[in-house]
Amino acid sequence: MDDQLRAAFDGAWQLLVRGAGDRHSPVHTPVVASVAADGTPAARVMVLRAADRAAATLRFHTDARSPKVSALADGAVQVLAYHPGAAIQLRLSGTARIDPALADTAWAQATPFARRCYLAVAAPGSPLPVPGSGLPPAVEGRKPSEAELTAARPNFAVLVITLTAIDWLHLAQTGHRRARFRCDENGWHGEWLVP
Numbered sequence: 001m002d003d004q005l006r007a008a009f010d011g012a013w014q015l016l017v018r019g020a021g022d023r024h025s026p027v028h029t030p031v032v033a034s035v036a037a038d039g040t041p042a043a044r045v046m047v048l049r050a051a052d053r054a055a056a057t058l059r060f061h062t063d064a065r066s067p068k069v070s071a072l073a074d075g076a077v078q079v080l081a082y083h084p085g086a087a088i089q090l091r092l093s094g095t096a097r098i099d100p101a102l103a104d105t106a107w108a109q110a111t112p113f114a115r116r117c118y119l120a121v122a123a124p125g126s127p128l129p130v131p132g133s134g135l136p137p138a139v140e141g142r143k144p145s146e147a148e149l150t151a152a153r154p155n156f157a158v159l160v161i162t163l164t165a166i167d168w169l170h171l172a173q174t175g176h177r178r179a180r181f182r183c184d185e186n187g188w189h190g191e192w193l194v195p
Contacts, residue, residue, distance in 0.1 A: 005190040008168050008179045012090055015083055016051035016058065023047075027090075030081035032060065032161075034071045034096070042071050046159075048081075049106070056163045056183055058092070061106060061114075064157040065123035072096045077161055091167040102158040112143050118152035119144065169195060 001009065019027025033043040050059035058079060062069060079092040107115065120134035133140060139148060166181040176195035181188050 001190045013053045020048045020051045027081045058161045060159040087171040089169040093165040094161045094163040096161045099160045118155040
């Protein structure tokens with residue numbers, strides 16, 4: 001890759017790594033899109049938990065009971081992130097999988113408040129008679145104890161997306177710039193595109 005392509009590629013990964021570690025970054029909550037079993041598009045905002053440049057992976061946490069798990073697992077996905085301060089849009093393509101081997105470590109690293117949502121009595125998307133979180137009343141609005149969180153662990157899953165392409169778009173009044181990066185057995189390759 002030429003120097004400008006390399007700078008765009010490096011910048012994309014810097015935004016992703018920073019976004020995973022900074023909950024105030026707009027890249028922290030990208031849109032993850034897939035195709036549902038019935039062929040309809042499905043998109044949802046998810047929290048980016050880790051970005052690993054060397055492995056070309058993104059990590060997200062999800063409820064194992066959620067319908068999105070079957071829509072995302074072992075399928076093609078696209079992740080869309082936009083950083084308004086940098087004026088950069090990232091469209092990240094790849095394949096998703098549920099990775100049970102990472103779940104225990106990720107669970108242990110998550111805060112009690114983050115783990116609390118996996119205590120929901122029913123699966124995400126289940127009907128409720130009135131608006132609510134689905135959490136047991138005993139943990140609603142408070143930090144649960146480690147003992148209380150034990151019941152939530154089976155509901156926790158780690159979603160890993162292995163990236164195969166990155167579409168980088170920089171919006172600028174002086175003229176937009178766009179590049180596409182693809183990964184193959186020889187590594188990442190980039191090219192400039194008309195925005």
